[in-house]
Amino acid sequence: MKMNGGQALMKALENEGVDILFGLPGGAILPVYDPLLDSSIRHVLVRHEQGAGHMAEGYAHATGQPGVAMVTSGPAATNIVTPLCDAYMDSIPMVVVTGQVPYAAIGTDAFQECDTTGITMAVTKHNYLVSEAADIPQVIHDAFHIATTGRPGPVLVDIPKDIVDPNNPRSALDWYTPQGHDLPGYNPNLSGDPEQIRQAAKLICAAERPVLYTGGGILKARAAEALRELAELTGIFVVTTLMNRGGFPDEHPLCLGMPGMHGNYTAVTAMQEADLLIALGARFDDRVTGKVDGFAPQAKVIHVDIDSAELGKVRRPDVAIQGDCRLVIEDLLQVLRADGGVDTQPDRSQWRTRISGWQERFPLTYKQSKPDELLKMQYVLEQLRDSTPDDTIVASGVGQHQMWTSQYWKFNHPYTWVNSGGLGTMGFAIPAAIGAKAGRPDRMVWAVDGDGCFQMTAQELVTATTEGFPIKVALMNNAYLGMVRQWQEMFYEERYSEVYLDRDVPDYKKWAEALGCVGIRVESPEEVQPAIDKANEVDDRPVVVEFRCEAEENVFPMVPSGKTNSEVVVDPSQQDRPR
Amino acid sequence: MSSRVSRHRGADTTTLVVHVENKAGVLARVAGLFARRGFNIESLAVAPTDDERFSRLTIVVGVSSAPMEQVVKQLDKLVNVVEIQELNPASSIERELMMATVRAEPEIRGQILDLVRIFQATVLNVGQDEIMVSLTGSLNRVDDFEDLLRPYGIVDVQRTGKVALPKLSKTTPDPLISN
Numbered sequence: 008m009k010m011n012g013g014q015a016l017m018k019a020l021e022n023e024g025v026d027i028l029f030g031l032p033g034g035a036i037l038p039v040y041d042p043l044l045d046s047s048i049r050h051v052l053v054r055h056e057q058g059a060g061h062m063a064e065g066y067a068h069a070t071g072q073p074g075v076a077m078v079t080s081g082p083a084a085t086n087i088v089t090p091l092c093d094a095y096m097d098s099i100p101m102v103v104v105t106g107q108v109p110y111a112a113i114g115t116d117a118f119q120e121c122d123t124t125g126i127t128m129a130v131t132k133h134n135y136l137v138s139e140a141a142d143i144p145q146v147i148h149d150a151f152h153i154a155t156t157g158r159p160g161p162v163l164v165d166i167p168k169d170i171v172d173p174n175n176p177r178s179a180l181d182w183y184t185p186q187g188h189d190l191p192g193y194n195p196n197l198s199g200d201p202e203q204i205r206q207a208a209k210l211i212c213a214a215e216r217p218v219l220y221t222g223g224g225i226l227k228a229r230a231a232e233a234l235r236e237l238a239e240l241t242g243i244f245v246v247t248t249l250m251n252r253g254g255f256p257d258e259h260p261l262c263l264g265m266p267g268m269h270g271n272y273t274a275v276t277a278m279q280e281a282d283l284l285i286a287l288g289a290r291f292d293d294r295v296t297g298k299v300d301g302f303a304p305q306a307k308v309i310h311v312d313i314d315s316a317e318l319g320k321v322r323r324p325d326v327a328i329q330g331d332c333r334l335v336i337e338d339l340l341q342v343l344r345a346d347g348g349v350d351t352q353p354d355r356s357q358w359r360t361r362i363s364g365w366q367e368r369f370p371l372t373y374k375q376s377k378p379d380e381l382l383k384m385q386y387v388l389e390q391l392r393d394s395t396p397d398d399t400i401v402a403s404g405v406g407q408h409q410m411w412t413s414q415y416w417k418f419n420h421p422y423t424w425v426n427s428g429g430l431g432t433m434g435f436a437i438p439a440a441i442g443a444k445a446g447r448p449d450r451m452v453w454a455v456d457g458d459g460c461f462q463m464t465a466q467e468l469v470t471a472t473t474e475g476f477p478i479k480v481a482l483m484n485n486a487y488l489g490m491v492r493q494w495q496e497m498f499y500e501e502r503y504s505e506v507y508l509d510r511d512v513p514d515y516k517k518w519a520e521a522l523g524c525v526g527i528r529v530e531s532p533e534e535v536q537p538a539i540d541k542a543n544e545v546d547d548r549p550v551v552v553e554f555r556c557e558a559e560e561n562v563f564p565m566v567p568s569g570k571t572n573s574e575v576v577v578d579p580s581q582q583d584r585p586r
Numbered sequence: 587m588s589s590r591v592s593r594h595r596g597a598d599t600t601t602l603v604v605h606v607e608n609k610a611g612v613l614a615r616v617a618g619l620f621a622r623r624g625f626n627i628e629s630l631a632v633a634p635t636d637d638e639r640f641s642r643l644t645i646v647v648g649v650s651s652a653p654m655e656q657v658v659k660q661l662d663k664l665v666n667v668v669e670i671q672e673l674n675p676a677s678s679i680e681r682e683l684m685m686a687t688v689r690a691e692p693e694i695r696g697q698i699l700d701l702v703r704i705f706q707a708t709v710l711n712v713g714q715d716e717i718m719v720s721l722t723g724s725l726n727r728v729d730d731f732e733d734l735l736r737p738y739g740i741v742d743v744q745r746t747g748k749v750a751l752p753k754l755s756k757t758t759p760d761p762l763i764s765n
Contacts (some may be wrong), residue, residue: 128615129622133665136610153665192607192668316659 011178012171017046017447018182019147025075025443027051027066029059033079034119036106038172041426051286051445051474056083058438058467060090064099065442068425069400069450071153071229074442075101080106080120084165085126091161092130096429097250098227102150108340109137109169110177123165132160140170140180148185157195159227160316198493199311199330206326207285207309208342212351214283214307216358217243220266220295223250223428224288224312231255231421234287237336240349244362246274248289250428251417263362265273267295268566269410271575272369274450275564277362279304279572286310288332291321292429301571311335368584369577371414373560379531381557382530384408384483387535388415391453391481394539398423399451402440404460405431407489410562412455434463437480441467444476451479451543458484458508458515465518470525471549478549479542480524485556486510493561498568510555519551527552600654601680601750602671604643607666608634614644615691623660627650629747640668646751673750676735680750683722684732685710689739690717698738705731716741 010018016039020028027049032040043050053059056078063074078087084105094101108117113136124136133433135146143166150162157475159390169175211217225234231254238245238261245255246266246486255262266274278284284306289295296302299321310324311332319328328335343349373385388411401416403409409426425443427435441455461482471478492506519526523546529538529552542550563578577584602722606612613632626648635642647657658670673680690698695717702709702719711718721731725748727754732743 124611125614128611128618138610190665193665314663316656316663320652320656 008182010180011038011042012143012166012179012180014042014183015140015143015174015180016147016166016171017042017048018056019144020075022110022184023147023151028075028077029053029060029062029066029442029445030077031056031079031083033083033106034078035108035168036077036083036104037079038168038178039077039104039106041173041516045171048236051441051470053438053470054466055464056086057089057434058375058441058464058470060087060101060103061432061435061438061464062442062445062467062470063103064094064097064435065425066401066446067094067099067101067440067442069422070446071202071422071444072446073102073151073159074264075102075104077104078106080108080118080123081121084121088127088130089430091092091127091163093427093430093432093435094161094187095130095132095183097427098159098223098364099161100154102147102154103161103163105163105165107136107167109163109175110167111169113167117574123163127163130161132158134163134165136165137167137170140178141182143170144183145185149188152188153190153193166439176222178387179472195313196329197313197334197521199328199333199335200291201338203326203328204335204338205342207311207328207339208348210283210307210309210326211241211243211285211339211343212348213353215353215355216277216281217241217283217285218263218277218281219243219245220248220284220286220289221245221251221254222248222287222289223254224286224332225251225254228288228313228332228334229421230288230331230336231409233333233336233340235259236340240343241352242355244277246270246278247414247418247531248292248295248428249426251288252413252416252426253421253423257417258417258419265413267292267563268297268568269414269562270295271371271414272564272575273362273365275566275572275575276304276365278306280361282294284308286312286324290317296321297566297572297574298570303572303574368586369564372422372578372580374580376532378533378555382529382532382535382554383560384411384485384554384556385415385560386411386501386532387481387483388455390535391455391539392416394536394543395453396451399453400425400440400443400447401535402426402436402443402452402454404436404454404456404459405433406459406491407485407493407560407562408455408457408460408483410490414562422502433457436472437464437478438458438467440478440480441474441476441480442470442472444478452483454478454480456480456482457484457489458482461515462513463510464468468519468522468549468551476549477546479545480549480551482513482515482518482551482553483499483556484510485558485560487558489558490562492558496561497565515551515553519553522549522551524549524551526550579580592734599646600649600651601660601675601678601748602643602645602647602661602669603671603673603750604661605635605643605669606641606643606664607668608639608641609666612641612666613643615666616645617662619660619664620657623656624651625657629745631696631747644747646748671752673752678750678752680724680748681722682725682728682748683746684718685718685720685744686732686735686740687711687716687718687742688735689715691715691739694738697737701731701734707731
């Protein structure tokens with residue numbers, strides 16, 4: 008079938024099952040936006056290209072399907088670099104199509120030219136500069152394959168204008184349906200080595216204080232069910248990192264919640280005191296380990312990861328298993344059951360007692376504000392958590408509100424937590440929530456955002472309004488870049504440098520209304536519940552609830568940067584308790 | 587390079603042979619990976635293989651910069667990298683080519699030609715006060731030759747970086763390999 012490159016691109020995307028595309032047109036990508044009109048793919052017109060990228064990420068977080076964004080060349084391409092890097096750090100499957108100046112003009116500093124593949128090489132799993140129209144079907148097929156298999160990640164496809172422009176003879180091609188992939192250097196291995204899995208089973212059955220240290224790889228591998236089976240079969244406690252919140256139900260008796268810099272005391276300490284860490288799809292990030300030299304000093308380590316480069320990168324494992332988390336856990340379950348090995352596990356009642364002791368002495372805590380005082384974010388989050396369906400999807404920005412959301416929410420279902428972990432991208436919440444809502448229109452979607460974050464990407468609420476994505480935003484206005492303020496208080500002798508935003512400017516309620524949303528302002532604790540109820544009733548447009556929060560509240564527990572997890576600082580009210 | 591002598595001898599390096607797809611930008615991907623992960627490249631030689639779809643890179647990596655396991659695993663993640671071999675000097679044949687232009691006033695030219703003869707090097711070009719020579723050999727031999735030329739005044743020097751192939755299983759006896 009004869010067609011031009013633009014038509015081939017749309018057809019190739021359709022063939023990959025793409026039903027929604029987040030983007031914004033411009034000069035170099037113009038020829039592709041014409042065949043878009045004839046395509047079954049829905050396009051969501053964003054207001055800034057960064058929004059398109061984060062929406063694609065949010066969509067991928069919530070659905071497990073690759074998110075797709077399409078933008079033009081030059082500044083549009085540079086605007087989407089942040090989402091690419093975000094997706095790279097958090098292993099999000101995403102395909103980004105960028106326009107490029109005509110092939111012959113590349114290298115001439117043409118209008119809106121930038122070296123997109125050069126710039127994004129370090130923040131993509133792979134990228135392509137397509138030189139011939141005839142390559143488009145195969146490159147798109149390969150791009151989706153690479154983005155979604157092995158360790159998922161973003162793939163960028165840069166398309167020069169001449170090969171998609173119907174007025175240019177270079178855009179002509181005969182359509183073909185790609186058969187397979189010619190990628191001799193790309194063969195992701197999925198199943199773990201059986202001998203290593205037997206070794207892992209042995210260590211598990213001998214451990215007295217084991218902890219399942221579970222990361223984002225659980226969600227990527229769709230291994231939540233298998234993880235639950237493993238935990239229940241062995242009776243081993245589970246910590247869920249920031250990237251795996253929801254990968255194991257918070258309300259499960261074996262769940263210890265989030266470890267790390269702002270993890271709860273029990274999760275942090277259980278890892279620190281463990282004699283065996285079973286790391287599943289987790290990468291020993293510095294925010295989890297604290298000072299690496301002092302991390303879990305008595306623990307042997309079983310490390311399962313799809314990416315062999317993670318095995319031994321930070322901590323040398325005793326048993327290293329390269330493979331897909333779900334397949335490896337399933338094999339491990341078989342070995343544990345077959346040998347009856349699981350019955351030979353030592354008595355761990357003492358360990359359980361220590362853990363429940365920590366849970367009793369060091370629960371998450373805060374002091375509720377008085378009726379006419381500003382709000383505590385923790386209180387708002389508790390109310391929000393208790394007033395929304397159990398499968399509500401929560402997206403968050405980056406900072407104090409993010410840590411409190413992860414701490415106080417009860418994540419009982421996988422794919423309900425959408426957040427920027429590795430890169431820590433402020434402004435992630437709103438566009439990511441829109442992407443999640445686009446992928447799961449049946450779900451209630453709340454974005455929990457800070458005032459600093461909100462000001463970075465609020466324009467995408469226009470997209471939400473006009474494109475019909477009725478997300479809800481809990482805007483935590485504490486008038487500060489709160490986490491930075493906290494660090495300046497604790498580590499810079501309360502010398503506050505450039506962290507005060509302004510309590511009243513902008514007027515968030517008016518701004519929300521100007522963006523087409525319902526705007527609500529909440530200034531004291533008794534107004535919280537009615538405002539949430541009101542927001543939950545709105546289903547025809549987005550809602551922004553501005554919660555006016557106290558500025559001096561700090562996130563605890565906290566492992567100060569450069570300290571070991573044994574030096575975790577607990578809430579001031581708990582400091583005298585025996586550890 | 588801190589020292590003016592013996593750049594390779596005793597250096598803490600490992601040699602990787604990396605087969606890559608012969609596609610635009612592959613060298614930038616490899617070089618970029620080394621840069622952003624903090625790995626040091628001591629030398630790098632690249633050329634297409636007899637199968638034009640692939641190129642072969644011989645990379646000498648400073649092992650003090652990172653654990654070799656990480657270098658190899660990160661390289662392996664590049665989609666265009668097809669195969670990586672770590673070459674053990676004991677089981678491979680290594681060569682480097684050096685071209686050098688050396689100060690050689692007529693009265694000392696004879697001394698330089700002596701060195702050329704001893705090292706089985708080649709004279710490529712002769713000028714009024716300078717001489718251009720080349721030598722292919724093991725890295726140590728090239729180092730030695732360069733060290734001995736240096737006192738005469740090296741005007742220009744270009745070394746290719748190491749290239750290497752694994753030794754064959756039924757290898758010729760060592761004396762036939764001129765070191």
